[in-house]
Amino acid sequence: MQRGLRSRxxxxxxxxxxxxxxxxIGVHGPGLADWTAAREALSGxxxxxxxxNAAPASGLLPAAKRRRATPSTRIALTxxxxxxxxxxxxxxxxxxxxxxxxxxxxxxxxxxxxxxxGDYQISPTKFHNSVHNAASxxxxxxxxxxxxxxxxxxLDGTAAATLLEAAVQTISAQTPVLMVxxxxxYPFPLSEARPTIDAWALALVLAPPLFEPAAAHLTLTDGAxxxxxxxxxxxxxLELVRLGNPTARMLPLFGALALPGxxxxxxRQGNGRALQVTVAPC
Amino acid sequence: MTFKPVAVSxxxxxxxxxxxxxxxxxxxxxxxxxxxxxxxxxxxASDIDGPTLDTWIGEVEGxxxxxxxRQWSRYDCRNNRLAWxxxxxxxxxxxxxxxxxxxxxxxxxxxxGTSTSGIAQAEGAYRARDPEGxxxxxxxxxxxxxxxxxxxxxxxxxxxxxxxxxISTACSSSAKVFAAAARLMQADWIDAAIVGGVDSLCxxxxxxxxxxxxxxxxxxxxxxxxxxxxxxxxxAGFALLEARAQAPAYLLGAGESSxxxxxxxxxxxxxxxRLAMCGALESASLAPDAVGYINLHGTATRSNDPAExxxxxxxxxxxxxxxxxxxxxHLLGAAGIVESIVALLALEHRMLPGTLNTTDLDSDxxxxxxxxxxxxDIDVALSNSFGFGGSxxxxxxxxxxxxxxxxx
Numbered sequence: 001m002q003r004g005l006r007s008r009x010x011x012x013x014x015x016x017x018x019x020x021x022x023x024x025i026g027v028h029g030p031g032l033a034d035w036t037a038a039r040e041a042l043s044g045x046x047x048x049x050x051x052x053n054a055a056p057a058s059g060l061l062p063a064a065k066r067r068r069a070t071p072s073t074r075i076a077l078t079x080x081x082x083x084x085x086x087x088x089x090x091x092x093x094x095x096x097x098x099x100x101x102x103x104x105x106x107x108x109x110x111x112x113x114x115x116x117x118g119d120y121q122i123s124p125t126k127f128h129n130s131v132h133n134a135a136s137x138x139x140x141x142x143x144x145x146x147x148x149x150x151x152x153x154x155l156d157g158t159a160a161a162t163l164l165e166a167a168v169q170t171i172s173a174q175t176p177v178l179m180v181x182x183x184x185x186y187p188f189p190l191s192e193a194r195p196t197i198d199a200w201a202l203a204l205v206l207a208p209p210l211f212e213p214a215a216a217h218l219t220l221t222d223g224a225x226x227x228x229x230x231x232x233x234x235x236x237x238l239e240l241v242r243l244g245n246p247t248a249r250m251l252p253l254f255g256a257l258a259l260p261g262x263x264x265x266x267x268r269q270g271n272g273r274a275l276q277v278t279v280a281p282c
Numbered sequence: 283m284t285f286k287p288v289a290v291s292x293x294x295x296x297x298x299x300x301x302x303x304x305x306x307x308x309x310x311x312x313x314x315x316x317x318x319x320x321x322x323x324x325x326x327a328s329d330i331d332g333p334t335l336d337t338w339i340g341e342v343e344g345x346x347x348x349x350x351x352r353q354w355s356r357y358d359c360r361n362n363r364l365a366w367x368x369x370x371x372x373x374x375x376x377x378x379x380x381x382x383x384x385x386x387x388x389x390x391x392x393x394x395g396t397s398t399s400g401i402a403q404a405e406g407a408y409r410a411r412d413p414e415g416x417x418x419x420x421x422x423x424x425x426x427x428x429x430x431x432x433x434x435x436x437x438x439x440x441x442x443x444x445x446x447x448x449i450s451t452a453c454s455s456s457a458k459v460f461a462a463a464a465r466l467m468q469a470d471w472i473d474a475a476i477v478g479g480v481d482s483l484c485x486x487x488x489x490x491x492x493x494x495x496x497x498x499x500x501x502x503x504x505x506x507x508x509x510x511x512x513x514x515x516x517x518a519g520f521a522l523l524e525a526r527a528q529a530p531a532y533l534l535g536a537g538e539s540s541x542x543x544x545x546x547x548x549x550x551x552x553x554x555x556r557l558a559m560c561g562a563l564e565s566a567s568l569a570p571d572a573v574g575y576i577n578l579h580g581t582a583t584r585s586n587d588p589a590e591x592x593x594x595x596x597x598x599x600x601x602x603x604x605x606x607x608x609x610x611x612h613l614l615g616a617a618g619i620v621e622s623i624v625a626l627l628a629l630e631h632r633m634l635p636g637t638l639n640t641t642d643l644d645s646d647x648x649x650x651x652x653x654x655x656x657x658x659d660i661d662v663a664l665s666n667s668f669g670f671g672g673s674x675x676x677x678x679x680x681x682x683x684x685x686x687x688x689x690x
């Protein structure tokens with residue numbers, strides 16, 4: 001199967017290619033509440049205007065669970081819901097790959113602050129919300145999916161790692177796969193150790209190449225160069241966001257998805273290697 | 283997904299019973315457990331009195347005197363000291379570097395499971411905040427607290443530059459690393475992977491499980507009628523996987539599922555557990571009766587063991603099974619890899635471990651739980667790991683002679 005996916009365009013040694021389709025897109029960032037709102041700013045057709053979003057009320061979560069869910073979970077599920085709706089897929093049949101560098105930064109801060117104050121009575125809800133896979137756990141409960149759900153982290157390479165893992169899963173399972181990346185700022189004082197700009201969640205539904213309806217087709221190629229330059233954004237405000245939020249490192253891919261013609265973006269992997277992604281809108 | 287078997291070329295585990303798989307095998311064979319009564323001011327939070335907890339822990343001794351090489355000193359924290367110690371047992375470090383030399387750095391992935399990474403370092407940094415509330419300058423976020431710290435350290439030290447990331451799905455984390463590595467091999471993205479798991483003792487998990495009233499006041503007694511919860515342990519385990527190699531044992535399959543039930547309580551009938559086990563068998567093209575031993579998740583909580591027991595009995599009938607958490611505790615993000623290594627030891631040494639500390643089996647758990655060790659020749663072993671968020675993973679391993687059968 002894999003041999004058939006190799007493209008003749010890539011003849012360099014170790015030129016690995018994984019091809020997949022994009023069936024759905026979800027965006028949740030300050031001033032860009034969904035994919036429709038985000039297209040122009042991400043493609044460079046309009047300036048990005050930062051604005052506070054209304055608190056996302058993810059329809060995926062029932063009211064009781066929404067109250068308990070962390071801010072990370074809420075924005076992750078908001079982007080996930082958009083991408084699934086765009087793809088027109090029943091979430092119960094879609095494996096999901098969640099990626100985040102920070103996980104639940106507010107909860108980690110709360111727990112460290114409590115423990116430092118000698119208060120060892122962490123609430124059960126706070127504890128289960130502290131796990132990195134809280135968002136993916138709430139997700140599987142919210143959509144009643146028994147399919148595989150994973151949660152991964154690669155610091156500033158998280159976006160590339162999550163995209164690669166989701167694409168690999170579409171190939172191995174021959175099924176659409178939901179990919180969700182999300183990162184929120186840490187509260188002070190961790191904010192000084194790990195500055196993070198704004199709260200972003202980005203989601204895609206990827207599928208094997210022949211699945212319809214596709215919004216675009218991607219090919220992922222392992223970049224030969226280490227420490228390669230990754231693709232930036234034309235909009236200076238968005239470029240700062242890209243560099244300041246691990247999830248936003250994926251914004252150039254979404255910018256490419258907003259363009260009418262084909263393009264290529266380079267994402268940095270966790271170890272500094274390049275992940276080249278060609279994007280061909282349908 | 284149907285698996286092409288993946289060679290497990292090297293493996294190592296470090297837990298409270300000792301450093302390296304020799305110590306683990308010896309502890310299993312001699313029924314020597316490593317759990318100790320918790321006392322405050324242990325190594326992992328020695329600057330404070332800490333909480334009073336009536337429980338037992340599986341602590342890896344001597345980590346306070348471990349020094350990372352100078353070029354990796356920014357990674358220094360309990361979790362990475364444990365990772366470093368674990369990586370250097372059983373000649374694993376040299377074998378991993380040899381794989382990098384053999385395949386090329388970019389063709390070797392590093393995938394490490396962890397639940398809390400170096401959070402103990404952040405706990406300490408919060409205690410050491412200055413009057414303005416700032417963390418000490420010495421606190422290094424990316425190389426300690428972030429989940430990528432252990433995979434970053436391991437990949438840099440070994441020199442691998444293939445896909446490098448942490449899987450953090452609580453207590454299933456380092457079982458899922460096998461599935462992720464096998465997928466990358468199937469896609470021909472890599473030839474080999476260093477997979478593993480590392481989790482270390484910290485106040486966050488001790489206090490968190492205490493809040494859930496899941497800490498046992500006794501060394502944990504999985505599947506016992508009188509079981510009273512978990513004993514938290516720490517550990518590091520690693521395996522070298524190769525897509526095309528001869529090895530004593532092979533990864534034959536993996537199954538992942540979600541309970542979709544509750545964030546911190548398993549599905550009462552073990553629905554997700556059953557799906558994970560059946561998925562592992564299906565990916566390995568194996569019938570349930572091919573499996574000769576099951577290393578259970580077996581946490582010894584009131585809710586896990588009956589749910590898992592029903593799922594196991596439903597899929598496998600009376601196949602021998604045991605939980606080895608009585609030896610080293612619940613290793614959380616390192617449980618999957620270390621218990622996979624127990625399953626591999628069972629295959630290679632024809633020794634099925636029993637269930638330490640357990641004497642009176644709970645009739646609510648209908649699976650065949652071994653109390654005593656048994657000498658038995660088996661071809662295939664399965665290991666279960668289930669975590670918060672209803673995240674389940676089962677992995678299945680076989681000896682070389684099972685390979686042609688699964689391929690046919």
